[in-house]
Amino acid sequence: MLKWSGVKGGVHPDTHKDRSAALKIVQASLPDCVILPLRQHAGADAIPLVKPGDSVLKGQLIAAAGTEVSAPVHASTSGRVRKIGPVQAPHPSGLAADAIVIESDGDDRWIDLDMPDDPFSQAPMELAERVARAGIVGMGGAIFPAAVKLKQGARHEIKTVLVNGSECEPYLTTDDRLMRERAEQIVDGARLIQHILRAYRIVIAIEDNKSEAIAAMRAAAEPFGAIEVEVTPTLYPMGSAKQLIQEITGHEVPAEGRSTSVGVLVHNVGTVYAIQQALRFGRPLISRVVTVAGGCIKSPRNVETVIGAPVQHLIDACGGLTDEPAQLLLGGPMMGVTLPSTQVPVIKGATGVLALQRREVSRATESPCIRCARCVQACPMGLLPLEMARRAKVDDLDGADAAGLKDCILCGSCAYVCPSHIPLVQYFQYAMGEQDARKNAARKNDYTRMLMDARNARLEKEVAAKAAAKAAKKSRASSTSESAP
Amino acid sequence: MTPRSSPHAHAGSSVNRIMLDVCLALIPCTSVGFYLFGWPAAYLWLVTCAAAVATEIVCLQLRGRPVNTVLDGSALLTGWLIALTLPPWAPWWIGVGGSLFAIAIGKQLYGGVGMNLFNPAMLARVGLLIAFPLQMTTWIQPLPLAGLTYPDALEGLRITFEPATRIDGYTGATALGELKTALTLKQTAPDILAEHFVWWQSLFGLHAGSLGETSELLVLLGAAWLLWRRIISWEIPVALLLTLAMLATVASIVNPLQQAGPLFHLTSGGVLLGAFFIATDPVTSPISRTAKLLFGAGCAVVIFVVRVWGGFPEAVGFAVLFMNALTPLLDTAFKPRVYGRTHRGKPLPVTHAKVVVNHGRKS
Ligand code: SF4
Numbered sequence: 001m002l003k004w005s006g007v008k009g010g011v012h013p014d015t016h017k018d019r020s021a022a023l024k025i026v027q028a029s030l031p032d033c034v035i036l037p038l039r040q041h042a043g044a045d046a047i048p049l050v051k052p053g054d055s056v057l058k059g060q061l062i063a064a065a066g067t068e069v070s071a072p073v074h075a076s077t078s079g080r081v082r083k084i085g086p087v088q089a090p091h092p093s094g095l096a097a098d099a100i101v102i103e104s105d106g107d108d109r110w111i112d113l114d115m116p117d118d119p120f121s122q123a124p125m126e127l128a129e130r131v132a133r134a135g136i137v138g139m140g141g142a143i144f145p146a147a148v149k150l151k152q153g154a155r156h157e158i159k160t161v162l163v164n165g166s167e168c169e170p171y172l173t174t175d176d177r178l179m180r181e182r183a184e185q186i187v188d189g190a191r192l193i194q195h196i197l198r199a200y201r202i203v204i205a206i207e208d209n210k211s212e213a214i215a216a217m218r219a220a221a222e223p224f225g226a227i228e229v230e231v232t233p234t235l236y237p238m239g240s241a242k243q244l245i246q247e248i249t250g251h252e253v254p255a256e257g258r259s260t261s262v263g264v265l266v267h268n269v270g271t272v273y274a275i276q277q278a279l280r281f282g283r284p285l286i287s288r289v290v291t292v293a294g295g296c297i298k299s300p301r302n303v304e305t306v307i308g309a310p311v312q313h314l315i316d317a318c319g320g321l322t323d324e325p326a327q328l329l330l331g332g333p334m335m336g337v338t339l340p341s342t343q344v345p346v347i348k349g350a351t352g353v354l355a356l357q358r359r360e361v362s363r364a365t366e367s368p369c370i371r372c373a374r375c376v377q378a379c380p381m382g383l384l385p386l387e388m389a390r391r392a393k394v395d396d397l398d399g400a401d402a403a404g405l406k407d408c409i410l411c412g413s414c415a416y417v418c419p420s421h422i423p424l425v426q427y428f429q430y431a432m433g434e435q436d437a438r439k440n441a442a443r444k445n446d447y448t449r450m451l452m453d454a455r456n457a458r459l460e461k462e463v464a465a466k467a468a469a470k471a472a473k474k475s476r477a478s479s480t481s482e483s484a485p
Numbered sequence: 486m487t488p489r490s491s492p493h494a495h496a497g498s499s500v501n502r503i504m505l506d507v508c509l510a511l512i513p514c515t516s517v518g519f520y521l522f523g524w525p526a527a528y529l530w531l532v533t534c535a536a537a538v539a540t541e542i543v544c545l546q547l548r549g550r551p552v553n554t555v556l557d558g559s560a561l562l563t564g565w566l567i568a569l570t571l572p573p574w575a576p577w578w579i580g581v582g583g584s585l586f587a588i589a590i591g592k593q594l595y596g597g598v599g600m601n602l603f604n605p606a607m608l609a610r611v612g613l614l615i616a617f618p619l620q621m622t623t624w625i626q627p628l629p630l631a632g633l634t635y636p637d638a639l640e641g642l643r644i645t646f647e648p649a650t651r652i653d654g655y656t657g658a659t660a661l662g663e664l665k666t667a668l669t670l671k672q673t674a675p676d677i678l679a680e681h682f683v684w685w686q687s688l689f690g691l692h693a694g695s696l697g698e699t700s701e702l703l704v705l706l707g708a709a710w711l712l713w714r715r716i717i718s719w720e721i722p723v724a725l726l727l728t729l730a731m732l733a734t735v736a737s738i739v740n741p742l743q744q745a746g747p748l749f750h751l752t753s754g755g756v757l758l759g760a761f762f763i764a765t766d767p768v769t770s771p772i773s774r775t776a777k778l779l780f781g782a783g784c785a786v787v788i789f790v791v792r793v794w795g796g797f798p799e800a801v802g803f804a805v806l807f808m809n810a811l812t813p814l815l816d817t818a819f820k821p822r823v824y825g826r827t828h829r830g831k832p833l834p835v836t837h838a839k840v841v842v843n844h845g846r847k848s
C-alpha cells in the first residue's frame with residue numbers, strides 16, 4: 001500500500017509470532033505469593049493502604065494513586081500481606097523498588113465488587129473516574145494511566161478513538177489472541193470509550209499479518225455503526241501511537257503535542273479490554289495476558305496471569321525452559337528491557353516475557369559509523385540517528401537535541417538496521433537520562449539559589465535592621481545626651 | 486547476562502557484508518578488464534589491492550586500533566577501486582603508491598573508516614594524475630580487438646614490475662583523449678566521433694581505457710546488483726547521469742561542431758563506474774534525498790565543465806572530490822523533515838484545539 005501520507009521508514013524484523021499465536025490463551029495457576037510494585041505506571045508511586053499482617057481480598061484496593069498522574073494498586077489474589085518494602089524490580093538495573101508482597105491463601109476470594117449500572121446511561125466523567133479507580137494503565141507497554149488520558153481527551157474534540165491492535169513487536173501475540181478470543185468485549189470497551197469522549201467514530205487498526213483477528217473484530221463490530229476495522233501494513237513501529245495516527249488519519253501529531261491535538265485518542269487492545277471489564281463488571285486491573293515466547297521456552301503461548309506473579313511462574317506454565325537463555329526480556333525484542341532474574345514480578349505493562357537463544361539476539365561488537373544512512377531511512381520520525389549518537393557520545397546534549405533527540409521515540413529501528421552494530425538507542429537513552437539529570441540539577445540549583453537569596457535577603461534585612469536599630473539607639477542616645485543638660 | 490539496551494534484534498547486516506557485496510559487483514567488469522588487457526592488468530590489480538590491505542594493517546597497528554578491523558573489507562575495496570581507475574599496464578609502483586596514499590593519508594589520517602572527508606580512491610587517482618601524468622595517461626588498446634598478441638605470464642610480469650619495458654606497440658588513446666586532441670587540431674566533433682567512437686563498442690568496453698571504465702555494460706550489471714541489494718540508493722547515480730546527459734544534449738544543440746553529445750559523455754571516461762561505485766560511497770556522500778540529488782547533479786556539472794573547458798580529459802575524480810568537500814554543507818542544509826514538524830523544525834500547527842465546554846463541565 002503506497003500512500004504519501006503513510007508511515008515513513010520503519011523496519012521489517014522477523015515476526016516469530018506463529019507458535020504463540022496458534023494456541024489459545026491459557027490460565028496460569030495461582031502463585032504462592034504475588035509481588036505488587038507500587039509503581040507499575042508512569043507517574044508517582046501509589047501509597048500503601050495496608051500493613052504487613054493484614055488480610056486482603058482479591059480486588060481489594062491496597063495502594064492509592066499518589067497524585068493526579070498515578071494509578072492505584074489492587075490485591076490480585078486473597079491472602080495476607082507479608083511485607084511492604086523493596087523487592088527486585090523488573091528493570092535491567094536489578095535495582096530494588098517498593099512493593100507489597102501478598103502471601104496467597106489459595107482461596108482467591110473476591111472482594112464484593114461494586115457492580116455498576118448500565119455504563120452507557122452514566123455520565124462520561126463518572127466512567128472515567130471508574131477507570132481511574134480500577135488502576136488501569138496503558139497495557140501495550142506505555143503504562144500511562146488510562147484515566148488520565150481519557151480525562152485529557154474529554155477536554156478536546158475527539159473525532160476518532162483509535163484502538164491499537166497492530167502489535168508490531170516481534171514475538172508478541174497477546175493483542176492478536178485477545179482480539180480473536182474476546183472480540184466482543186473489545187468492541188464493547190471501544191464503544192464505552194467512545195461514549196466517554198463523545199467521539200465520532202472508532203477505528204480498530206490491525207496489521208495485515210493477523211487475518212484471524214481482523215475477521216473476528218469485523219464480525220464483532222458488524223452490529224454497530226461507526227466502527228471500522230482498518231488493516232495496516234505489517235511494519236515496525238506501526239504500533240507506536242504517532243505512526244499509527246499517521247497511517248490511519250494521514251495527520252502527524254505536532255511535535256511537543258499530544259494525539260488529542262489531531263483529534264485522536266489511541267488505546268491499546270489490552271487496555272480497551274481492561275476498561276470494559278472495569279466498566280461492565282467493576283473489576284480492577286489485577287490480571288493480564290502475557291506472551292511467553294522465545295527459543296528457550298518449551299511451548300510458547302499466551303498466558304493469563306494475575307499481576308504480581310513471578311516471571312518464573314509463567315515460564316513454568318509454558319513447560320519451562322529448554323535451555324539457558326542468552327537473554328531474558330520483558331516486552332518485545334525491539335523495545336523490551338532485560339530482566340535481572342526470573343523472580344521479578346509480572347507488572348501491568350508486561351506484554352511479554354521472552355527467553356531468547358543466542359542466535360536470536362544480536363551480539364556483534366560496535367564498529368565505526370560508515371555513514372551509510374540506513375538508520376536515517378529506517379527512522380519513522382525522520383531523524384538523523386547517526387548525528388544524534390555522534391553528539392551524544394561526546395556529551396553534546398544540545399547538539400543531540402538539534403539532530404532530533406527530542407523527537408526520538410526510542411523505537412530502535414535505527415539500531416536494528418545499523419551495519420556497524422552501533423547501540424544507537426543506548427546512546428539516546430544515556431543522553432536523555434543525562435538531560436533529565438541536568439534539568440533536575442538546574443532545578444535544584446535554582447531552588448538552592450532561591451533559598452540562598454532568601455537567606456541573604458533575610459540576613460541583609462537583619463543587618464540593616466540591626467544597623468537601623470543601632471543608629472536609632474545612637475541617635476536616641478545622642479539626642480538624650482544632647483538633651484541632657 | 487549483562488543488561489543491554491534495546492533493540493535486542495538485528496537485521497543481520499554488517500559492514501563487511503556491504504563491502505563484500507560491492508566487491509562482488511566489481512567482479513564482472515574486472516574480469517573482462519583482465520581479458521581485454523591480459524596479465525599485466527591482473528598483476529597490477531593484485532599489487533594495488535594487496536598494498537591497500539597492507540597499508541591498512543600497518544596504520545591500524547600504528548594507531549593502536551584493533552587490527553582485525555581490516556576484515557571489514559573497506560581497504561580491499563579502496564584498493565580495488567584504485568586499480569580499476571589506473572591504466573591497466575601502469576607500473577606496479579603506481580598502484581602501490583596510490584594505495585599507500587589513499588589509505589594512509591586519505592583514510593587513516595582522518596581517523597579511519599567512516600571519518601574521511603574525501604573518497605580515498607579518488608584522492609589517490611587525482612594525486613597520481615598530477616604527480617605522474619605520463620604513466621597515468623599511457624593507455625593500452627584492448628588486445629583481442631586490436632589484433633595484438635597477449636604478453637604471456639612472464640612477459641606480463643616484466644611489463645608490470647620492470648619500469649623500462651617498452652610497450653609502445655600496444656598503446657592507444659581513450660575516446661575522451663582523442664576527442665580532446667582532435668578538437669585542438671580543428672577537426673569537428675561529429676567527424677572525430679564518426680571516425681573513432683562507436684557508442685555500442687564503448688558500452689561493451691571495446692576501446693582503450695582503464696580496467697573499470699571500459700566495459701560499461703558490466704559496470705551496469707554490478708550497479709544493478711548494488712541497487713537490488715540496497716547497498717546504494719538511486720538518487721546519486723540517477724541525478725548524476727541525467728544531469729550529465731542534459732548538459733551534453735544542450736551543449737551539442739548549441740554547438741554541434743565542438744560538442745560530443747550525451748551518449749559519448751555517458752559511456753566514456755569511467756562516468757558509469759564513478760556514478761554507481763564512487764560517488765555513492767556512503768562515507769563521503771550526503772545523507773538526505775535532496776542532498777543526494779544535488780550531490781549527483783553537482784558531480785555531473787563538474788565533470789562536464791572539466792571535460793569541456795578543463796585541461797584534463799579525465800574529470801570524474803575531480804568532480805567527486807569537489808562534491809565531497811561540499812558534503813558536510815549539503816548535510817547541514819538539507820535535513821529530512823522531522824515527524825510532527827515543519828521543514829524549518831517548528832512544531833506543526835494543532836488542528837484540534839481544546840474545546841472549552843464539553844460534557845457540561847468547563848475545563
Ligand atoms: S546505520 Fe549505523 S553505520 Fe549507517 S549511518 Fe547509521 S549509525 Fe552510521
Ligand code: SF4
Binds near residue numbers: 379380384414424
Ligand atoms: S530510536 Fe529514535 S532515532 Fe532511532 S529510529 Fe526510532 S525514533 Fe528514530
